Amino acid sequence: MNDSVVVISSDIVLTSILERLLSAFDVTTFKDITASLDLIYNRQPNLVVIEIGRADAPAVRIINDLKNDPVFGRLPIIAIFGDDYSVDSWNELLVDDFVWRSDMERKILLRVQLCLARAERVVEINPLTRLPGNITISRQIMTRLDNGDTFALAYADLDFFKPFNDKYGFGRGDEVLKMVGRLILNIVREQQPQGSFIGHIGGDDFVFIMDVDKVEGTATQIISYYKQIVPTFYDMDDRQRGSIVSVDREGRQKSFPLMSISIGIAHNKLRSFVHYGEMVEVASEMKKHAKGKKGSAYSIDRRTLSKKKES
Known part of the structure; x- marks a missing residue:
C-alpha cells in the first residue's frame, strides 16, 4: 500500500505539478487546510505538503495546533514557500521541512522521501491504526x-x-x-x-x-x-x-x-x-x-x- 500524502494549495497549477511529481504516492488534494482536517483526523495520512503564503496566519495556527497535539504531533509536514517568504522563528511555524517554490520541482520528491523515512525511524506509532504506542x-x-x-x-x-x-x-x-x-x-x-x-x-x-x-x-x-x-x-x-x-x-x-x-x-x-x-x-x-x-x-x-x- 502506497504512503498517503495530503497536498494543500489554492494554486491549481502548483497542485497539478505536485500530483505529477508525487504520483508514486496516494495523493489527496485540498484547496485549504480547513477542508483537509476531516481526512487528517479520521485517516491520518503519512505526510502533509502545504503551500504557505504571507497571509496564511490561520493555516499556521492550525499547523501549530496539529504539531502540539499528542496524537497528530508526529505527522510530518512540509511547507512550500514563495521565494520572498521569511520565517522569523521556527518556533512560530512547526513544520518538519520546507522547499522554496523555485526549487520545488527539483527537490520536493527527495524531501518527501526523506520525511517519510525519518518518520519511519523515529515515530513510535502503531503501523495499523497510526495511533501513538x-x-x-x-x-x-x-x-x-x-x-x-x-x-x-x-x-x-x-x-x-x-x-x-x-x-x-x-x-x-x-x-x-x-x-x-x-x-x-x-x-x-x-x-x-x-x-x-x-x-x-x-x-x-x-x-x-x-x-x-x-x-x-x-x-x-x-x-x-x-x-x-x-x-x-x-x-x-x-x-x-x-x-x-x-x-x-x-x-x-x-x-x-x-x-x-x-x-x-x-x-x-x-x-x-x-x-x-x-x-x-x-x-x-x-x-x-x-x-x-x-x-x-x-x-x-x-x-x-x-x-x-x-x-
Missing part, C-alpha cells in the same frame, strides 16, 4: 501525574477477538482494529478536542485520557456506536445467529458470541497515583470488572484510599 502512552500518563493534573485513564479491549480472527482471518481482524481506533479517536476528540489523548497499546488494547467529568459519557457513546458497527464485520449467517463457531485456546471447536468491548476507567480525583504503572493497574482491574458484565460495558473506579468500595 506504549512509550508515548506511558509518557502522557506520567507527565500528567508529575504536573498534578486531575484526569481519567480508560483502558479498552475487545472480547472474543481471537476467535473472530481465527475464523475470518487477520485481514478482517485488522479492519476491526482500525475501526475501533477511528471510533475511539473520533468520539474522544468530539467530546474533548483539547487536552485529550488516544493511544494503541497493541493488538486489541487501546487507551484514552480525558477529563474525569467527560469520561463516562464518552465510554457510553463508544459502546453505543461500537454495538451498531461491529456486527457488519460478520457474515450474514453469523450475524443473524449472534455467534460464530471457532476454536478456543486449546484448539477445540466452540461457539462464541459476537465481539464486545470492555472499558476500565481509573482516575485520580478520589485517590492519588505516584507512578503511571499504578494507574494502569487500576484501569486494568476495572476492565476485568467490566468483562464480568454481559456484553459491552465499562466500569469506573470510585474508591478512595480510605474507602475500598467498587461501583
Whole structure:
C-alpha cells in the first residue's frame, strides 16, 4: 500500500505539478487546510505538503495546533514557500521541512522521501491504526501525574477477538482494529478536542485520557456506536445467529458470541497515583470488572484510599 500524502494549495497549477511529481504516492488534494482536517483526523495520512503564503496566519495556527497535539504531533509536514517568504522563528511555524517554490520541482520528491523515512525511524506509532504506542502512552500518563493534573485513564479491549480472527482471518481482524481506533479517536476528540489523548497499546488494547467529568459519557457513546458497527464485520449467517463457531485456546471447536468491548476507567480525583504503572493497574482491574458484565460495558473506579468500595 502506497504512503498517503495530503497536498494543500489554492494554486491549481502548483497542485497539478505536485500530483505529477508525487504520483508514486496516494495523493489527496485540498484547496485549504480547513477542508483537509476531516481526512487528517479520521485517516491520518503519512505526510502533509502545504503551500504557505504571507497571509496564511490561520493555516499556521492550525499547523501549530496539529504539531502540539499528542496524537497528530508526529505527522510530518512540509511547507512550500514563495521565494520572498521569511520565517522569523521556527518556533512560530512547526513544520518538519520546507522547499522554496523555485526549487520545488527539483527537490520536493527527495524531501518527501526523506520525511517519510525519518518518520519511519523515529515515530513510535502503531503501523495499523497510526495511533501513538506504549512509550508515548506511558509518557502522557506520567507527565500528567508529575504536573498534578486531575484526569481519567480508560483502558479498552475487545472480547472474543481471537476467535473472530481465527475464523475470518487477520485481514478482517485488522479492519476491526482500525475501526475501533477511528471510533475511539473520533468520539474522544468530539467530546474533548483539547487536552485529550488516544493511544494503541497493541493488538486489541487501546487507551484514552480525558477529563474525569467527560469520561463516562464518552465510554457510553463508544459502546453505543461500537454495538451498531461491529456486527457488519460478520457474515450474514453469523450475524443473524449472534455467534460464530471457532476454536478456543486449546484448539477445540466452540461457539462464541459476537465481539464486545470492555472499558476500565481509573482516575485520580478520589485517590492519588505516584507512578503511571499504578494507574494502569487500576484501569486494568476495572476492565476485568467490566468483562464480568454481559456484553459491552465499562466500569469506573470510585474508591478512595480510605474507602475500598467498587461501583
